[in-house]
């Protein structure tokens with residue numbers, strides 16, 4: 001067997017081979033978070049599990065005495081509409097709206 005059969009394969013980056021061919025056309029979804037402060041019981045699940053760290057505790061409290069989530073400063077356009085917060089909230093106090101189809105075309 002010729003020596004150079006494997007030498008070429010060793011130099012190939014396997015991760016480069018696994019990139020989707022249309023990666024440049026892929027776009028992240030965009031979401032708008034809606035919070036209903038009076039339903040919140042301050043469990044922080046939505047804050048902890050958001051993969052984009054979109055949410056933080058408000059300084060203010062609701063009528064039940066809990067700090068509810070708000071969108072963090074500078075994170076207004078970071079929600080990817082994964083719906084983790086919506087699905088995990090035990091009080092149905094947060095949900096997101098899909099904005100993916102609403103961007104202006106360039």
Ligand code: SF4
Pocket residue numbers: 031033049050051052053054055078079080081082083084085086096
């Ligand atoms: S939908 Fe996902 S990215 Fe958006 S705020 Fe909820 S957990 Fe975070």
Ligand code: SF4
Pocket residue numbers: 039040041042043044045046047068069088089090091092093094
């Ligand atoms: S998961 Fe729901 S109840 Fe818990 S902090 Fe978030 S909005 Fe409030």
